[in-house]
Amino acid sequence: MAILNLDVELKAEAEAPLRQVERDRTGAAAALKEALSQGQDKAAPAKAVGLIRRAIKIMDDGPDAARKAGQLCLKAIESAPEFALAYQGMALSLERLGRLSAALTCYEHAYRLDPNNSDLYLNLGMVAWKLDMLEAAEKFLRLHNQMAPDAKGAVGNLAGLLRDRQKYEDSVELLRTAIYTDPENPDLWNSLGTTLLESGDPEQAITFYSEALRLNPAYARGYHNLAFCLDLLGDTKTALEHWRTSLTQDPSRADRVVIEHGMSLALFANGELEEGWQKYERRMDPLYSKRVDFLVKAPFWSGADATAVRGKRLLLCGEQGLGDEVAMSAAIEEAFDLVGPDGAVGLVCERRLVDLMRRSFPRLDYVGAHATIFKEGVQIRSLLEAEPSFKPDLWAPLGSLQRAVRPNSASFPSGEARAYLTPDPERVAAIKAQLDGLPAGLKVGFCWKSKLMTSNRTKYFSPFDMWKPVLQTPGCTFVSLQYGDVDEELARCAKDFGVTIHQIEGLDLMEDLEGVGILGQLTDVMVGQVNASLTLGAACGGESLLLSPSKVQWTTFGLNRLPWMPGSELFAPEKFRDWATPIGQIAHRLAEHAQRRDVA
Secondary structure (H helix, E strand, O other), rough: OOOOOOHHHHHOOOOOOOOOOOOOOHHHHHHHHHHHEEEEEOOOOOOHHHHHHHHHHOOOOOHHHHHHHHHHHHHHHOOOOOHHHHHHHHHHHHHHHOHHHHHHHHHHHHHHHHOHHHHHHHHHHHHHOOOOOOHOOOOHHHHHHHHOOOOOOOOHHHHHHHHHOOOHHHHHHHHHHHHHHHHOHHHHHHHHHHHHHOOHHHHHHHHHHHHHHOOOOOOOOHHHHHHHHHHOOOOHHHHHHHHHHHHHHOOOHHHHHHHHHHHHHHHHHHHHHHHHHHHHHHOOOOOOOOOOEEEEOOOOOOOHHHHHHHHEEEEEOOOOOOOHHHHHHHHHHHHHHOOOOOOEEEEEEEEHHHHHHHHHHOOEEEEEEEEEEEOEEEEEEEOOHHHHHHHHOEEEEEHHHHHOOOOOOOOOOOOOOOOOOOOOOOHHHHHHHHHOOOOOOOEEEEEEOOOOOOOOOOHHHHOOHHHHOOOOOOOOEEEEOOOOOOOOHHHHHHHHOOOOOEEOOOOOOOOOOHHHHHEEEEEOOOEEEEHHEEEHHHHOOHHHEEEOOOOOOHHHHOOOOOOOOOEEEEEOOOOOOOHHHHHHHHEEEEEEEHHHHOOO
């Protein structure tokens, strides 16, 4: 009896992984190959073994090969339905195709047939982790470690899963115990450093990354991790030295992609834009785990040669997250100068931005929406609908446009430059009427978190309760700019702080992006940590007091301001996560705003 329709699964679209997990797929295939070798006896189904061996040889040669490998494993299952390794091979093929739930089902069936195969528990744990089934993943990884305590990466995998569950103390204890028995293992020291970093203690993490490098001076990833910590703490110059060292240690191609991408952001922060943009192209590399693959037939323009688009029809596409897409659109006006009077510029952007972009940049020949899906584990963004309408000669993501028009820090508009997005005047008037109907006082748009608050990102955001001094600033009326689920924070603010954060009736802060920009424009000042809402408000001309996790960040581009957010003032802690100091400074500056309004 079939556990699922495998033929259908092989043809289906991929699922988007809910967690980004580093997976040693080559090692998993090698383990299956070893298991097949160990099982070669008279009882082993020879036909099935041969089919699986053929599948292992090709499953890493791309999606079509992975499907062919799955078909071979399907034949192995049909010939030997009780052979656990056939289901294991099928699960590996499905993983490569991004069919994670189906892969999990096959692994489960395999371990029921052969509960003594420790590799199956590892595979189950890693796939469950990707599917955000963290409790189940921990259970399977602990079972794997009990059965194969000496397996390569066993402790590191479990420690990483515990980090994702924010069980930092358990992760530290696991790694400390492992280090006690194997103190010369640099991977364990490196993993302990990562746990401490993600728990919000980069200073202590540096100690353990440094020990990993003492044990292995050629540890390229160790230099990268140390550089990341130093960059986070604001020591960008030393961080860049370590990143450059890491590139001399013969890193793998996959590690080189990670290293150079991280290095590009530090180069931006240090004002070294020319090299920064060149290394930032790594975001397009097939080995970059967070890359976006763009479906477009026109030739790609990297921005390296600004003259290449002269007289051409250039199609630009929004990339990265919504906030980056809005910020990078500030350079669209300069694209018209690049193509010249005989050229044309089109734009494909987030669907919720189409009307706003069309109104803001009337010289665009085309404005359409991109569509993003996950397929075979990769984020894919379609621009194909634009091609028959606009007929581009070249295309580029917005980040590549920056490379052409922002070669150095001085190439950004001056600090006096303001709005570059133009909302609908009628909508501005309608939202202003609602805002005017709120209680008297300085109107303050408030935003305190990101939509994506994973364990890795929470260390960059202050706890809501830390904002109490700001929210209790006399003479202020607070208006929510925060999208997502906010009911708990709004209720706690009213109960514990005695402050009401008002919401504009009928304004969907998730869907109505033009409305968000208008609200940010109309408030006297916005306060919070940088996210898409505050970026939109600034792009529409709003002023902002921003809390940053560090004084030096890539979006300052070596300047003492955020050039993509005109009218903004940045506040950051002297020590990482010392939120009280900069929040106190914001409260003081907000009080000055309120006093000036009263005097006026």
